[in-house]
Amino acid sequence: MAEPVPLIELRNVTRRFGSVTALRDMSFAAHAGEVHCLLGDNGAGKSTLIKTLSGVHTPSEGQMYVDGKPVTFSSPRQALDAGIATVFQDLSMIPLMSITRNFFLGREPLKGWGPARRIDMKAADTIVYDQLGKIGINVRDPQQAVGTLSGGERQCVAIARAVYHGARVLILDEPTSALGVHQASIVLRYVAQARQRGLAVIFITHNIHHAYPIGDVFTMLNRGRSLGTFRKGDITEKEVLDMMAGGREIRELQQELERFTKPGSGTEAAIS
């Protein structure tokens, strides 16, 4: 059986900044209808990889492919036009503006002619109401400020905006990191929906507990290198955690902390 052509692929990509090599010989592919998790600690090369995929950086070596064809993006706008949308951690949403105004910022639907050209706010409101309704966010009024939404809802609106404006590849940068368990589950549910609709989702995180339930494929990064790509059936959550830089450190920390909490171990007395 032939492998389907990945929507987006990096082959042997290296990215240097001066003498620093941020990405080394990285190969990576994301397929339609799959959630591909990129895991790694801070400094593992996650952000360089995102920025390469989203057109902020160009590879120093190696080649990027979209639909199997080699491409070189010189700006994020070009990546957007090719259907590669990135939802950055800070979301690029403006809290004081309404949901509708944010949703269509930079792509306002217009009506009327000449000096009477104006935003078709009614149509925009309807679209926002429907789009958000589809993902289970029922806004009472699309004209309410984005700031009134919860963190998870904001994340979902940012994703919905990318999807509505034609994204085929969705790059999510730490979409759940700032969220509580309940809010994170809202976002994860929506990511699952996006996958169902045939999008390729690239999910960047350092939180394996959010990544493992949703991910189909996992790529571990450490110091700019790929430690390998694994399908979900081939690897357990614990193995993923171990492979991530810091996995062992966390275990050591756990053992260390256990000693602190044991009553009568002497530590308590020393503190009081």
Add this chain to the structure above:
Amino acid sequence: MTIVTDALNPAHPPEPKPVSRRLVRLMRRPELGAITGTVIVFLAFGITAGNSGLFSMAGIANFLQVSAQLGILAAAVALLMIGGEFDLSLGSMIGFASVTIGLCVTQFGLSIPAAVAIAFVIAIIVGALNGILVVRTRLPSFIVTLAGLFILRGLTLAITRTVTGRTQIPYITDGQEGSFVVWLFGGKFGAPVFAWLASHGVIAARPDGSAMVQGLSMSILWWVAVTAFATWLLVKTRFGNWVFAVGGDDRAARNVGVPVDRVKILLFIGTALSATLFAVIQVLEAGSADTLRGTQKEFQAIIAAVIGGCLLTGGYGSAIGAMFGALIFGTVEMGIFYTGIDTDWFQVFLGSMLLIAVLVNNYVRRKATEAR
């Protein structure tokens, strides 16, 4: 408020009643505070200044004219503030534009329309310079335009004194009082209506039967027109959406492809143009130019915009609010005069009003951005 339901079974809740939604939207409007303030001011003066002449036709014409001139500035300043910037060179620009017209007419023998056109062209250049300086240097506009405040005022004084030996330029409109351009900016409108009202005894008349107040200042029409245009831009157009975005978070705006620098430069051109419109109106009404015209107007316009609901940090506000801010300003200034209160108290009132407005705005902003 939002309700999250199961993503797999999305269901819309029943649509809220349009009336309650409209009420919620109304409560959220930035100009609500300024409208409330206007009502309070009118009630207060209605009680204390009822018979002083403030609400006679002459009094109304007076406070509307004062409000109108400030309101023209406040509309443009509101837009700029929503875009996240300040223009402190505004008052000096008024003086500069005034003497530009004065010198062009009296020294270079140009016609009034030509002089006015030149003043507007210079305004576009000054505004663009302000804007380019701010977006290129990424310095706070507060400091960049503060420099502009002194440079423009200094230039105004130096050039005028060098050329004429004085600081005032009289006799600008001599012999042209009836021309269209002088009427358009410095004239009065509504004369037939006032004559009719006077002849029917509705408003005060002179012994010869003509109306005491022969018409309203054209500046009032300009005020309404400028406010309407600013509101249209802000609320209805793509440019307005970008103004909110640029002031709310310019990095986020840039990320989605908004031309942030262009928007800001255009807003600075807008305030310089409004200052020049103010100058043209004053010069053609009075027939003379003064190098000190417009002193402190930059702060008064900011106060009117803030009373009108603009946030000092940008991203929120309204041009209609600024209109009411200017109306409060003009009414109180004239009201204090008519009621015979020492006018020194005006500044105390102004400062207090500003403080209250900032506190209210801050509260509204917090309410608007916290998750419900």
